[in-house]
Structure formats: C-alpha cells, structure tokens
Amino acid sequence: MANILSQIIRGLRKVGHRVGDQIWRLGAGARLFFLTLTYSTECFRRPRLIVREMYFTGVMSLIIILVSAFFVGMVLALQGYNTLQKYGSSESIGVLVALALVRELGPVITALLFAGRAGTAMTAEIGLMKATEQLSAMEMMAVNPISRVIAPRFWAGVLSMPLLACLFSMVGVLGGHLVAVAQIGVDVGAFWSQMQANVEFVDVTNMLIKSLVFGVACTMIALFEGYDAPPTAEGVSHATTRTVVISALSVLGLDFILTSFMMV
Template identity: 60%
Template sequence: MILDWLQSLGQRALSFFQRLGRGHITLYYLLISIPSVLMRPRLLLQQVYSVGVLTLLIILVSGLFVGMVLGLQGYNTLARFGAEQALGTAVALTLVREMAPVVTALLFAGRAGSALTAEIGLMKATEQLSGMEMMAVDPNKRVLAPRFLAGVIAMPLLAAIFAAVGVMGGYFVGVGLLGVDEGAFWSQMQANVDLRDDVFNGIIKSMVFGVVAVWIAIYEGQDATPTSEGVSRATTRTVVHTSLAVLGLNFILTALMFGE
C-alpha cells in the first residue's frame, strides 16, 4: 500500500524532471538555431506576421479598455484625497510597470501561444517534422527557431503598444470625461515616471515573458502526444502553464526591479 503510493510519487517526480529536461533541451536547440534564422529573414518575417501582427487587434482593444478602467478607478480613489492630479502618474506607472507586460503576456499566450502549440503539435501528429528530418532539413532551424525569435521580438513591441494605448485611454477618461487638468496630468506623469527605472524595466519584463511564452508553446507542441486529443491537451497546457509562469515570474521580477 505504502509502496504503491511511494511508487506513484516517484513516477510523478521522475516525469516532472524528464519534462523539465526535455524543455531545456528544446530551449538549447532553439537558441543555437537562432543564427541560421537571421540568415533567412523571410521565415522570420512570416512568423512575426502570424505571432505579432495578428495579435495586434486584441492588444489594442484591451489596452484601451484597461487604460480607461484605470482612469476611472484611479480618479474615484484619488479624488477622495483631493489628489486627482496624480491620475496621470497612477495610470502610467501601473501600465508601464505591471499591466502592460503581464496582460500582454497573458493575451499573447491565449492568442499566439495556443496557436503555436496547435500548429506544431499537428505538424508532429501528421509527421511533417519527421518528414523534414528525412529530407535533411532541420525542423529546429526551419520551423521552430523562427517562431521563437518572432515571439521574442513581438512581445516587447506589443507591450509598448499596450502601454501607449492604455495611457491614451486613461487620458481620454481622466481629462476628457472627468475633467482632470490636462497639464497636471502630463507633467505629473513625466515627473514621476523614469525612463530607465520604469519604462525600460517594463520592456525587459515583457522580453522575459516573451521568451517564456514562446518557449512553453513550442515545447508543448513538440512534446504533444501525436493524436487530436493530445494536441488539444497540449494547447490547454500551454495557456495554463504560460499564465502561471508569467504571473509567478512577474512577482520575482517586480521584487528584483522595484524592491529597492
């Protein structure tokens, strides 16, 4: 009885470490394939389109609404202390430091990560990847690494767009609808948001999240059981694991960057 329990525990631990190891092998091959991707920018371009451009709409819309909600809620709280002029600061800092990298990464996992996993999983299920290997084409260089690099490039751009659109949304609600002074809104924001400490750290965060999101998506696709059920499970796992990893990593990065 106890032995059975111990065995199942050991089995789980071993499979966990196996997955961890396979994940890192995947990452290693992705990283060493990056130079050959740079030699063929057309492949990269195609992937930036499907990972970045097609995610743009959802980023624009959610960035605008998140900024508008921040403007409304921030105004209600700040007006209680007669400090509604700090609205610009509150909206910009929230967006640049936390909201833009995290929400972009979550949306990215849902929109682009799941699509990547499904695509790669199906390629594996229909043996396209092994077919390439038979023809002496390295699927790492031809298929996986362009997608990886495209995600790492697209994430910071998407996060910057999210933050910029969000600030615009906050401006629209705060200044346009609620009547915060326009000059105070921008000048307080500029006085309190630091380019290196806040904006660059936010961009670094989004780069880290980009690496994590595409890495998990590619790994899950490659590791999927080659059946339709396996692919659908892998897709779910991508979204769940990426979201958890992003939220957990965000706490660690915030503690490192803004903990003083």
C-alpha cells in the same frame, strides 16, 4: 492492513511518477531551448522567416492586445480617480495610469494575452505538424525542423512581446486619458505633465526587460508543448491547455521575481 499498505505504496508510486515526469519535461524543455539557440543562425541568415512568423504572432495579436489595453486604461482611470479624489490628488491620475501600465500591467497582461492568442496557436500548429508527420517529412528531407520551424517562431515571439507591451501601455494611457480628461474632466495639462515628471526612463527599460523575459518564457513553453505533444487530437488539445496554464503561472511567478530585483 496489507490492503491499505499497498494502496499507500501505489499512491506514492503515482506521485513519484508524476514528479519524475515533470523533471523529465523540464529537462527536455531546457534541451529544446538550447538546441533552438544553437540552430538559430539559419533563421538570422534568412530574416524573412522571422518576419513571416512575427506577422502571425505579433501583428495578428494586435487587435486583442490593443482593445484590451484601451479597456484596462479606462478602468484604471475610473478606479484611480475614485481613490485619488479622496486625498485631493485627482490630478495625479495620469501618473497612476502610466506607472501601473508601464511597470506591471503592460508586460503582464500582454504576456497573458499573447499566451492565450499566439501561444496556443503555436502549440496547436506544431502539435498538428507533428501529428501529420510534417516534422518527420522535414527531417527526412535533411531539413532540421528546429532551425526551420522552432527557431523562427521563437525569435518572432521574443521580438514581438516588447513591441506589443509598448503598444499596450501606449493605448492604455490613451484609454485612461479618454476617461480622465474627456469624461471626468481632469485638467489635460496636469494629466500629461504629472505623467512626464514621474514616469522615469528606468520604468520603460524595466518594462522592456520584463516583456523580453516573458517573451522567452511564453514562446518557449508554447513551442515545447507543441513539439512534445503526443501526435493525437487529444494530445494536441492537452498541450494547448498546458501552454495557457504554464505560461500564465510562469509569467506571474517571473513577474514577482523580476519586480523584486527591480525594486532593490
């Protein structure tokens, strides 16, 4: 009996430790976020730092994002046509592809791909900088690592995400056009005019808002995981995994919350 009781207590203690640890991490993440905002003035004074990081996070993610967008657009057109033709509205295929991309898939898939490509790279880079004492060296040189390393990467991620989401939607529409017009034979005029008539400006602004929020979330998660990673090979590897998992869940959760507000 006493044995069972002690096992239950041990189990509860473990759960308590886990919960406490997660709350602590949430607080540490929030603290890093506010410190990043506080120490951002330096990188705005030297925009070259942000531009350099935008190259690594944004430009280097272009290929994976554009290729994915093209395939997503093509699949949307194929699937959409099958359903729409049953109702005799196959000419609305352009609207379906565009709205699906602009409202949901553009910002969400871009954020997921961004987390997998640029987010993991950021986590691994900062984790390794910590493990090899590069961040300590910077501190000892009287250079603040948050303003020199974290803040430029943060703003680069935040600014890249809406641009990437826009490109994703554009290329996705082109993919859809290729399948719908060139392969299936939907009228090209109907494809574009229906899209033009039904996609509103608010859809585009909502896409930009969503991708901006996802940009803040994904970049901050990646930076925090790297900054907080234990300075070992195993620590960096776990941090990179956590970046992908937490970013993906956060993006999907935030997407639901934002969509709920935008639909009101």
